[in-house]
Amino acid sequence: MFEYCDKMVADFENAICHPINNKSSIYYTGVDLGTACVVLAVVDENYKPVAGAYEYADVVRDGMVVDYIGAIHIVRKLKEQLEASIGSELIYASAAIPPGTNELDSGAIKNVVESAGFELTGLLDEPTAANSLLKIENGAVVDIGGGTTGITIMKDGKEIYVADEPTGGTHFSLVVSGAYKVPFEEAELLKRNPGKHKELLPVLKPVIEKVASIINKHIEGHLVETIYLAGGTCCLDGIEKIIEKQTKIPTYKPQNPMFVTPLGIALNCTSNEE
Template sequence: MSKRELSYEYCDQLVRDFEDVVEQPMIRKSSVYYTGVDLGTACVVLAVLDENHKPVAGAYRYADVVRDGMVVDYIGAVKVVRELKQQIEEKLNTELIYGAAAIPPGTDTLDAGAVKNVVQAAGFELTNVLDEPTAANKVLKIQNGAVVDIGGGTTGISILKNGEVVYIADEATGGTHFSLVVSGAYNMSFQEAELYKREAKNHKELLPVLKPVVEKIASIINQHIKNHNVEEIVLVGGTCCLTGIEDIITKKTGIYTHKPQNPMFVTPLGIALSCTQEGID
């Protein structure tokens, strides 16, 4: 089995394990718990790992507290994170102390402070803040390629060489644009379109409708990778759940594009893997 196949196998198994503990938490004694807090445009996800960095619990909630990668409802964001934290604590019968977070690449001067404040106000001791695609690569373990995190509002790109990030970028195109297209094409409200696109049974029908937006994302990727030797592209983020998105991007970029099992959970798991026991200011 190649290193590429091994990394995919590790990622997919970790996601499967996390999906299992979201449904049925793993109640076992651990000296410490590490929590990844992913404040997404459409969904807030908390992923909890034990001392051996194995998933033990998780929770998520669709919420409109972040737009285009920026916190727009601070009070609402704190409330959601605090409630998800308490929900998991009750199930595990323990207190979650340490938390880490992530932000879209290149937005550290704009919004890192808000994200930090949300996590701390929700009751965590914040131990790390990193950019989303870099967090995702903690799970993906890409050596030479690009991690593309397509969220609700933005597409974040991290290019890696020998496992190190050498370039990051963030562009304002994502799942929100999918919803706007669906809303117009089907004469639905934006909220109805959001719900409609999440249903996997609708994806085959929606793919031709959304193809122009996917091709725009592919052109954004091409723009940022053109001066780099990218061997593979890996898609993460909730918007990548669209069935067939990876095939369109492979065709438009000419580079093999892989999508892990349930790409919505890759980044929060990577954030949790980046969590430590040392607080930051």
């Protein structure tokens, strides 16, 4: 089902550890300013992953940039790190925003990317970016990020509906923090530990059910036969089973949902030379 997506993500994971210096004539970068993590994905002239870097950060909340200077600093630092690893300058970048927030925050995202030294050539919504890898023709693409849940309904390969609501991984961490009586930062680390997922799933079930209710609300009236998940929060083992039970719709996710959206953003990057 996710052969292309899983292969691209696997290649990207390898490129993060072992950047590929293939002297491509041009490079394209996807900048994913997430609530919990900033990810830069680099692909070559053939749109194959060659390098990547990420940093957990608190510069975006609920899809909105709240630390403008901090965001620029992180993106610039990761850009320079990647340029050193592939021995080439990174000029062109695309970015993404939660669906329906274009008027609210597209200017801030644009300014962050450009202030970090990129030429911004594309700005799209996150589920659409994810679907560049998932390649879903029919169904709902649900991007559960750190701050928001974005939903895009696809019919015959075309978007017919997009929506976004402020519930995501940050809310999961707040629940873990309260249940275990630990600071938010420690709860974040617990949530990211795959070895803790089985233990955490019952604790997080109510907030996952809330996400499912958001999905149900937005797909109502549409013929949605399958739900496809992306976004870092979907790395939680078993999240798809709870969503499927609540929505009564078959729900699937690729092997590593965290890197689907940033890679999709990179695939939508172009250059002014084209």
